[in-house]
Amino acid sequence: MATINISELEQFDKFRNLQSTLHERWKNIELFDNSEADILVIPSLSIDQRELQKIEGCEHYEERLLFSLMRLRNPRTRLVYVTSMPLHPSIIDYYLQLLPGIPFSHARNRLLLLSTYDSSLKPLTQKILERPRLLERIRQAMRLEKSFMICYNSTFLEAEMSLKLDVPLYAAAPDLQIWGSKSGSRQIFAESGVPHPAGSEKIWNPSALAEAASELWESEPTLQRMVVKLNEGISGEGNALLDLRPIMNVAPGEVPPAKRLTVMSEHLPTLRFQAKQETWENFSGRIAELGAIVEAFIEGETKRSPSVQGRITPSGEVEILSTHDQILGGPDGQIYLGCRFPADERYRLQLQQLGLQVGKKLAEKGALERFGVDFIAVDKGDKDWDIQAIEINLRKGGTTHPFMTLKLLTNGRYDLSTGLFYSQLGRPKYYIATDNLQKDRYRGLLPNDLMDIIAHHRLHFDSCTETGTVFHLMGCLSQFGKLGLTCIGDSSQQAEDIYNKVVKVLDEQTRGENYDVPLFSDYSFPVVEH
Structure with a gap:
C-alpha cells in the first residue's frame, strides 16, 4: 500500500510532541461522565487493500467503530465521524437511541457526520488527505485544545492527518506498528518470555x-x-x-x-x-x-483460540481490559468469525498475566493505546492447558467493538481478580459477538427492514435489564447478506439463547415472501404536499 511520507526527522518529532499532549488530556478523557472533549473518529482500514479485499463486505467495515457514538452519553462530548460513503440515517438513529438518559436531539446535535463520497479502493485516511477542503472543515469543527483522534489502525497516513489537523492521535506511532506484524509479534513474545510456537x-x-x-x-x-x-x-x-x-x-x-x-x-x-x-x-x-x-501448527484434540486485550495509557501504564474465546472458521479453523466473553475460567487469569507481560514490553517500545494478543490453548487434562501466543494486534480488532459496546452501554467495570465484567448494578455480564452472521437469504434486507424486525420481535438491547442485542455492520446486509451483532446476557447461556433467537427470527423473516412484520410505513403518517 502506498503511503504518504512523513519520515523526515523534523516532521516525526512534531508528531511525537503533539502526541505527548495526551499526557495532559488523559485524566479528562477518562472522566467519562463529565469531561469536555471533541473526539475525531477516522475508521480507516489503512492496511494492504488487496488483503483487505479478501473480507467480503470490507467496504462497510468503517461501521465497526460506530460504538464510539455511545460516548455521546456524556453531554459534554462532541464527536466527528468520517466515512468513505455516507451512512444510512437509520443506522445513526439506531445507535443514538441506545443512549440512556440523553435526548436523541441533544446527542444528534453533538455529532458531525462527514463523508468523502469516494468508494474507491484506498484507505479512508488517504481519501481525506486528498481533499483539503474536507480536511479544513474537520479542523474548523474541532476545539483543538480539547480534541484527540482515534482510528482503526495507525500508519503514516494517520500521522500526517494528525499533524495537518494539529490533533493528537491516540494510537501507537506508525514506526511501532512493526510490533503488530507476524514477525514483530514473535520478537515481542521472545523478549517478554511468553511461550509461542x-x-x-x-x-x-x-x-x-x-x-x-x-x-x-x-x-x-x-x-x-x-x-x-x-x-x-x-x-x-x-x-x-x-x-x-x-x-x-x-x-x-x-x-x-x-x-x-x-x-x-x-x-x-x-x-x-x-x-x-x-x-x-x-x-x-x-x-x-x-x-x-x-x-x-499446534495440534490438539481439545483446542481453543483465546485472546486478551489491553491498553497502554499515555503515562505508560498497562491495563488489562478483557479476555475472549475466539470463534474461528474457514477450511482449517484459522478465520476469525466472532468471540465469547469472557474466556474460559480455567485459563482466563493466566491469559491476563501473559497479556500483561506483552503489554509491558510494548510499553517499553513506546506503544500506546490498545493491543490484543491471540493464543492457542490445548487441553492437557487435569485442568492443565498449554497456552501458546501466536499474534499481537496493535489495532482495534474484532473483539474491540463488542467489549466497548458493553462497557459504554452499562458503564461497568472489569474485575481483574475474576476476569468478569460487572455492570453498575453489580451483575456479571456475558456476550457472544460476531461480524459474520451471513446467509444468502438475508441479501436484499435494507437497514429499515432490519429496524422493523428488531422492533416487532423485541430484539433490541434493553437498558433496564442490560440484556439484548446490539447490531452492527448493517450496511453489509443488503448486498452481502452479512450482519454483525453483540448479544449480551447475565450468563453465557442467556447470551447464546439471545443469539439463537436473533438467527431464528431473521431466518423466519427471510423465508420466501411470507413476512409477518408490518412495514414501518404502515405506522407512518403520509407526506403532505404543500
Whole structure:
C-alpha cells in the first residue's frame, strides 16, 4: 500500500510532541461522565487493500467503530465521524437511541457526520488527505485544545492527518506498528518470555520459505503441519496451511537436508489457503511484497483460540481490559468469525498475566493505546492447558467493538481478580459477538427492514435489564447478506439463547415472501404536499 511520507526527522518529532499532549488530556478523557472533549473518529482500514479485499463486505467495515457514538452519553462530548460513503440515517438513529438518559436531539446535535463520497479502493485516511477542503472543515469543527483522534489502525497516513489537523492521535506511532506484524509479534513474545510456537523470522520469497520450513522441520521432527502467514494478514485471511504428511518420506532422519529442501520447494504450491479463491501464484507474489513467516501448527484434540486485550495509557501504564474465546472458521479453523466473553475460567487469569507481560514490553517500545494478543490453548487434562501466543494486534480488532459496546452501554467495570465484567448494578455480564452472521437469504434486507424486525420481535438491547442485542455492520446486509451483532446476557447461556433467537427470527423473516412484520410505513403518517 502506498503511503504518504512523513519520515523526515523534523516532521516525526512534531508528531511525537503533539502526541505527548495526551499526557495532559488523559485524566479528562477518562472522566467519562463529565469531561469536555471533541473526539475525531477516522475508521480507516489503512492496511494492504488487496488483503483487505479478501473480507467480503470490507467496504462497510468503517461501521465497526460506530460504538464510539455511545460516548455521546456524556453531554459534554462532541464527536466527528468520517466515512468513505455516507451512512444510512437509520443506522445513526439506531445507535443514538441506545443512549440512556440523553435526548436523541441533544446527542444528534453533538455529532458531525462527514463523508468523502469516494468508494474507491484506498484507505479512508488517504481519501481525506486528498481533499483539503474536507480536511479544513474537520479542523474548523474541532476545539483543538480539547480534541484527540482515534482510528482503526495507525500508519503514516494517520500521522500526517494528525499533524495537518494539529490533533493528537491516540494510537501507537506508525514506526511501532512493526510490533503488530507476524514477525514483530514473535520478537515481542521472545523478549517478554511468553511461550509461542517454534518458527522463522521474516522471509521474502518462496525459496527462503522452503528453506525456513525445512529448518523448522529439522528442529521439530514430529511436526505434521505448519502455518505460513503473510506478515500483514488480517483476520486469518493471510494464512495458509502446509501439510507435511504427504511428504513424510523425506522427514528428518530419512533423507539428507538437501533432498528435503528440494521436495519442500516442490510441495509449497499445495498450500491450503484460508482465503477464498487464493492461489499459490498470487500468494507467493504477496510474500515478496509483504514478507511472511512460517511456524509450527499446534495440534490438539481439545483446542481453543483465546485472546486478551489491553491498553497502554499515555503515562505508560498497562491495563488489562478483557479476555475472549475466539470463534474461528474457514477450511482449517484459522478465520476469525466472532468471540465469547469472557474466556474460559480455567485459563482466563493466566491469559491476563501473559497479556500483561506483552503489554509491558510494548510499553517499553513506546506503544500506546490498545493491543490484543491471540493464543492457542490445548487441553492437557487435569485442568492443565498449554497456552501458546501466536499474534499481537496493535489495532482495534474484532473483539474491540463488542467489549466497548458493553462497557459504554452499562458503564461497568472489569474485575481483574475474576476476569468478569460487572455492570453498575453489580451483575456479571456475558456476550457472544460476531461480524459474520451471513446467509444468502438475508441479501436484499435494507437497514429499515432490519429496524422493523428488531422492533416487532423485541430484539433490541434493553437498558433496564442490560440484556439484548446490539447490531452492527448493517450496511453489509443488503448486498452481502452479512450482519454483525453483540448479544449480551447475565450468563453465557442467556447470551447464546439471545443469539439463537436473533438467527431464528431473521431466518423466519427471510423465508420466501411470507413476512409477518408490518412495514414501518404502515405506522407512518403520509407526506403532505404543500
